[in-house]
Amino acid sequence: MRTSIATVCLSGGLVEKLHACAAAGFDGVEIMDADLVGAFESPEEIRALCARLGLRIDMFQPFRDVEGVDPVTFADTLRRAEAKFDVMERLGTDLMLVCSNVGTATVDDDAVAAAQLGELADLAAARGIRLAYEALAWGRYVDDYRRAWRIVQLADRPNLGTCLDSFHILSRGHDPAAIEEIDGDKIFFLQLADAPALDMDVLSWSRHHRLFPGEGAFDLTAFLGHVLAAGYRGPYSLEVFNDTFRQTDVGRTAAHARRSLTWLADRTAAAHDWGIDRLPDPQPARGIDFVEVAGESLDAVDEMLAQLGLTFRGRHRSKPVRLWSAGEARIILNEQRRDEAPLVAGLGLVVDDARVAADRARALGAPAVYRRTYAGEQELPAVAAPDGTEVFWGDRSGSGSWVEEFLGGDAIPGPLDGVIDHVNLGYRWQHFDEAVLFAGSVLALATESTAEVPGPMGLVRSQVMRTADGVVRLPINLAPPTAPVPPRHIAIRCDDVVGAARRARAAGLRFLRMPANYYDDLAARFGPALDPALLEDLRELDLCYDRDGEGEFIHLYTPRVGGVFFELVERRGGYDGYGAASAPVRLSAQRAAG
Known part of the structure; x- marks a missing residue:
């Protein structure tokens, strides 16, 4: 597997990005035009730096607004292309990404598009350059990879192929199975990105919310399987536009990105039972x-x-x-x-x-x-x-x-008998997706649920990672950008939280104080379903409560000591949650406690 990454995925200047890509173990890079334009180093210096770092410049991108235009506009397009071909020769790369037209197209005609792309390809061929045509999800007329492939076939130039981008295909809900109908030798490049399931315009979704493989909702294992079944043997490249990743430490993000590709390749190989080098088998936690x-x-x-x-x-x-x-x-x-x-x-x-x-x-x-x-x-x-x-x-x-x-140690056991129910981990906003990928790829945990909890300093996003049987549960909490990192805590499950609370209170421990309004709200929400005697115990001991159709949840929180606190929980019946309704009250109570 050859790996690559678009420089747009990372923060910093172009030289910083290239060093980070090499340190993370990438084989190549896609040089973004904007990154090169903003660099003080010449194309020759960037080419030499990549050679020293052991990076191949796999592609120069993007070249926009080519096909479906009037003759005057197309003449200017060829002029622009010649200038960029000069840059590519100086960089030492022979592949250019050509995006489907979104801005200047006025002719919705495949024959016209093919003729213009063919003429551009002929111009590129004289310079030893290949073109990879990509259907953007928001293209003016061409927004489907299948139509882009038909246009490439119509143009019929040996140096004109297609680029497949998982975001542009999966975000539109296009069936990737037809990828297997494409000649693998004409798939010139592959770009991979994951994304959360969002209901928004596809351009904003693409520009701000892409994720690395394993962090979103796309089935990239099946997608990559179709691409490889078609016969593609080029680099696996990442193209992830994300506001967070373009602000975080460049070296850390590059390593994060490289991990995602390794994970995806291994998952795909396992799913298709290919006899290639695999990672050691996942070891589910017992x-x-x-x-x-x-x-x-x-x-x-x-x-x-x-x-x-x-x-x-x-x-x-x-x-x-x-x-x-x-x-x-x-x-x-x-x-x-x-x-x-x-x-x-x-x-x-x-x-x-x-x-x-x-x-x-x-x-x-x-x-x-x-x-x-x-x-x-x-x-x-x-x-x-x-x-x-x-x-x-x-x-x-x-x-x-x-x-x-x-x-x-003590010869006589203490009165508490239990197991670790879950360990709550808090992260800074810029490290949340990286934590989720690590838990999934390294710890073999699966995503369970995502919730947003309103707190006194903004919304706290919580993603639960767990084993299928629930013996290991790691809720991962994301702090709002302006808030401190949420403290981490350890939850111990026992059979009688009320009894444990009374013993701890007698031993001098005071739990996190909950407001009286919280208990009034419990009475209003659950009414006669909540035993009045239990409600009085909750009030007296500062305990928290939740219930659903499967069972009940009683829990308490200790005060914080530094960056840690403890929780005792009791699950009754089939309750499988974490008392999410109490979380906003707990956050406010912790802030009030200082």
């Missing part, structure tokens, strides 16, 4: 082994866990780390991070084969994490997520055996 909280001073977290009823299991025999547990829920406190407030910093997952999981993660570009282990200690392979969160894998056959490395 459970959460532990969650790690790290920071300089964690005494307040120790106290809170004790008040909640967790059991102190001891200190690690060789590291400044201690362990608390509540049944199968295990929380590690790590004081090796200096000058940092407490935060959720690591996650341990149980899988069938930890080594395979780590190998797959590294193949997808996740850097390995090194932690010193001594003789007799269990080694857990790990990588760093894009935000620095460390992900560890342990074999299901030896799950929890590392617990024996902790010494001096």
Whole structure:
């Protein structure tokens, strides 16, 4: 697989973009005309830089408004083309993207379009240049890849082919199956982009909301399968117009983009059972082994866990780390991070084969994490997520055996018995899509639901990533651009939250205070369906409540300690949500608490 990326996908100047593309492992680039025009480096200097970086300039783009025009306009088009052919020769590339006309077309006639594209192709052929004709989704007359292919066939020039762009095809709802009817040798280039399912005009959708593969709603696995079945053997290139990606760190975005292509190629190969090199098999998580909280001073977290009823299991025999547990829920406190407030910093997952999981993660570009282990200690392979969160894998056959490395714990278990229900992760607005792709591609989690929660500083977008059986759930929260990153929290599920709350209250823990108006609203919303005695318990203990047709959800929140807090939850019946209706109240209560 040869990989490529359009420079429009990235922030910064052209030289910065090229360095980032090479560092991320791309084989080539599409040079955007606007990026070159804005660069102080000459085409020859850009060509030399690409050669030094090991990047091939796969295509120069775009050339617009060619076909379907009057003779006077077309004469000027040929003049413009000659000037751009000069630039291409200086860059050392032989392929130009020609977009279907959106601005100057006045003639809706395939024969005219073919004749004009043919004449342009003849001009290009004299310079050794090929043209890839692409149907834009908002083209004046040509907005369907099938019509673009018919025009290419009518023009019948060896140096004129087509470019297939997943966004332009899938955003219009066109059936990609007909791609297999195109001669693979005449598919000169392939551009890939994902996108969310939005109801808006296609031009705005394209210009602002494209995503990298694996982050949106398009079935790119099936799309790419059709392209490869047609016989295409050129680069897989990304062309993603996105306001966020054009503002984020260029190196990080390039690495993010490269991961998406690796993931898509592997998914497509698996779906079609092609005998090509594949990534190591995904390792679905069988459970959460532990969650790690790290920071300089964690005494307040120790106290809170004790008040909640967790059991102190001891200190690690060789590291400044201690362990608390509540049944199968295990929380590690790590004081090796200096000058940092407490935060959720690591996650341990149980899988069938930890080594395979780590190998797959590294193949997808996740850097390995090194932690010193001594003789007799269990080694857990790990990588760093894009935000620095460390992900560890342990074999299901030896799950929890590392617990024996902790010494001096309490002999009598505490009163709380539970499991990790979910771990809520907060991200800055510019890293949200990257986090979703990492969870899907590296952790083998699937997207469950997306919600927007109104908070005191704007809408918080939440995307749940989970295993099919729900034993691992990671809600990923996106902070509004002007708001701080949402604190992360660990939710422990138990069988009796009311009882656990009373014990914690008796131990001196005060939960996040909820307003009286919240409980009045619960009474109004649920009426007689909500047991009055339970409602009084909720009021007394600052508990939260939700219900649906499947069951009930009772939960409580602790105060924050640095950048982390805890939640106790009880699921009754088949309730499978997260108490979304209470989330806006919780956000306001946390802001009021400071």
